[in-house]
Amino acid sequence: MNLLEVEGLEKSFGGVTAISDLHFEVPPGLVYSVIGPNGAGKTTLFNMLSGIYKPDEGRVRFDDHDLNGLLPHQVAQLGVSRTFQNLQLFFNMSVLDNVMVGCHLRSHSGPLSGALRLPNVRREEELTEHWGHEALEFCGLDDLIGREASALPYGALKRLEIARALASRPRLLMMDEPAAGLNDTETVELRALIRRICDAGITVLLVEHNMGLVMQVSDRILVLDYGSRLAEGSPEQIRSDPKVIEAYLGGEVQYAV
Amino acid sequence: MSQRKGFYLLTLLVVLLPLLFPDNYFVTVVAVSAGLNAILAVSLNLLMGYAGQISLGHAAFFGMGAYTSAILTTKFAWNPWPAMVAGMILTGTIAFFMARPVLKLKGHYLAMATLGFGIIINIILVQAVGLTGGPDGLGEIPTLSFFGWQVDTDLRWYIVIGSCMLLVVWLALNLINSRSGRALRALHGSEVAAEMMGIDTTATKTGVFVMAALIASLAGSLFAHQQSFVSPDSCDFFFSIELVTMVVLGGMASTYGAVFGAIVLTFLPELLVVFEDFEVMIFGAILMSMMIFLPQGMFVGMQNLLQRLTHRRSALPGEDPNEPA
Structure with missing residues (x-):
């Protein structure tokens, strides 16, 4: 098949x-x-x-x-996930936030529960952060976790795009x-x-x-x-x-x- | 985190102000307006600062909330609470049906479309004299009451609007740091990449547009009951521009920035009254120099400046007080 x-x-x-x-x-x-x-x-x-x-x-x-x-x-x-020829990163966000957006389809909380920060949202956030770390580690970006995406060199940005795509599994x-x-x-x-x-x-x-x-x-x-x-x-x-x-x-x- | 500390600080400020300066005009009157403006700026910032969708018609949603409350309570003798909810339902519905066609536009085109919408609403408010009172507006709007606690003094209004502002700020902060908030910011960063990560960008844009409209409508209802009078001037095109200025002045994509911008823009004209004829000129000059010297916005700019200073300090050897000499 x-x-x-x-x-x-x-x-x-x-x-x-x-x-x-x-x-x-x-x-x-x-x-x-x-x-x-x-x-x-x-x-x-x-x-x-x-x-x-x-x-x-x-x-x-x-x-x-x-x-x-x-x-x-x-x-x-x-x-299906993809990377782009011309970088399409979220330059207004941190490195970790970028890959956490990649986890969008693996989590489910909606805007209302997010705004109220219900306990299950907090748990999901922790899990998403963990997944984000995993994806960054897989691509060798773990030491850049705390940085803003806009502060990364070109080669790391390319890998960040891959990490973000992988985060969606x-x-x-x-x-x-x-x-x-x-x-x-x-x-x-x-x-x-x-x-x-x-x-x-x-x-x-x-x-x-x-x-x-x-x-x-x-x-x-x-x-x-x-x-x-x-x-x-x-x-x-x-x-x-x-x-x-x-x-x-x-x-x-x-x-x- | 610093987000939480910031919120405690803001709460402390809201609580302390009336205790330190009771019966002060700036606290009980100007600060109430600042609080309402802060609610509006925070809601507009969700749409503009975070999701990157500019709106030059935000005052229209404020006006719809204000007028629905005013009309239902004065002409139909409704209780203010269901009137407030009715205002939000009406505003939310209109925002929902408007969002799809309008948010397909980007940049300047979106600005023009929302501008047009704001003007249309304002014209309706002026022309529908039978319902809205036309240019003269509507007066004698009853005040709010919580289980018999009448909100009938300036201090009480301060408490109500202060709490509402804190609530809205808290919700906005939570939202931005949640899954949906990340989706909003992603949409701003790259729409095509956001889609590819599984975010339904159309639904997300519609959602944030409706949410911003609902908050604006709530602020409008509060405004109507607090002032007990509404007129088309209170929600015209210039007010929309003022709200955009608040967001930009404070710093886009920062909830505290929006609050800060609202406070500055509400207090500044009051403080500049002493310059009489030169008031507007000085006001303009201040805005210009702010944007030239702190282009990321006052709040965000100062935050970055402070961060850079403390970083440089800690980077210098021998300046660390904990370091053994």
Whole structure:
């Protein structure tokens, strides 16, 4: 059984086709990467999978649920979380508050009981704080707990986005260019983090430009070109696929592995 | 935490003022207005400071509460309590149906829409002479009574409004540090990320809009009974702007900041009366320099300044009194 199934997906913006007749399946427990040149439709695909854009055609199924027509918060309720290419952190909040927002779906108290600070709310707050600590620890951010999000360096912000997404305990985590802007050491740490996430039983859908990272961390790779599927397979298959070499790598095979 | 200490301090201030200065005009009259303004500023701050949804029509909700109480008690001889509840139901319902279309707008567009709403309500209050008394307003509104305890002196009003303000501040502080409060602040930080964390941003925005409106309506009813007179001037566009100024002056996204802003903006004009003709000019100059020198708001700005000073102090070696010489 596949965790995510995409069938005949189409999306265009005012005559410009972003995604055309795309289909792929993501089995559970894998790191599944989507690569392709800039403008290939990777972020558009992510935005459709997370309910931010509505597809023009086609179906997205997540674990037997039809995602078509769902709003992002409804998609999140099914167990999908994501990070963003351009940081979408809550810079007006502390590091801990950011991940505690990530726990939103795991807690239930409403505004009225919150305003009255009833005993069960207090217990839930303690639990949420504990979950927040857990997520930060998992991403190696535990020493930054007391800080304001706006005071963090870029690399830590990238990890904070991942920690926030993980705090919701998703079954599918979509990461949009998590390595962009990171230095080599941070990229190595990120690779280990992605593996840890996968080992924790969370399926990872990764969009990334850093070929070294993609080749090392992925179980399967989907190559997009002009919004449609160019190739799909294991890193080895992709590496030696002549179509991919031709279209994506410009005829020369050069990865910094 | 410091939040709680702040609340104790505010409570102490509210209790001590009339004891230290009994029968003082500034305590029994101006402080009551300041208390009402603080309730309004705290409610607007939930919407504007925390959730990031600007409203230039908050006075309209205040006016709806005030007029519902005034009309029902004077024209239909209702008891003030059910009239107050009726005001809140009416205001809440209107806010609820308004929230969805209006809160789809962002930034300047939202400001314009709420501004328009405020003006419409004000025009209705002026034009519906039969019901509202038109520009002359409505008078002879009966006062409140709690089981026979008539709220008929300035000091008693001070107690009632002071307690209400403390209650609203307490609720707001709790709310902001709860799951729903975090959802509000998240919505301000990044709407798309908030959605992705499972927060129904539309429902959250509607909720905070209705909540702010309900609190404003309550303040309006209290105002009507305290003044025993309401007129369209007490809830016009300028009052909406004044409320926004209170929130910004005190410091956005700080409940104490909103209270502080309300207190400053209520007392300042009273204190500047001595300058007579120059009053408004000096008032404007003070506001301008506040925003230039403490752009995060007076309260938040001073808090940060204080924090930086104490940090620097503790960072210097040899200045720690506990350190062995």
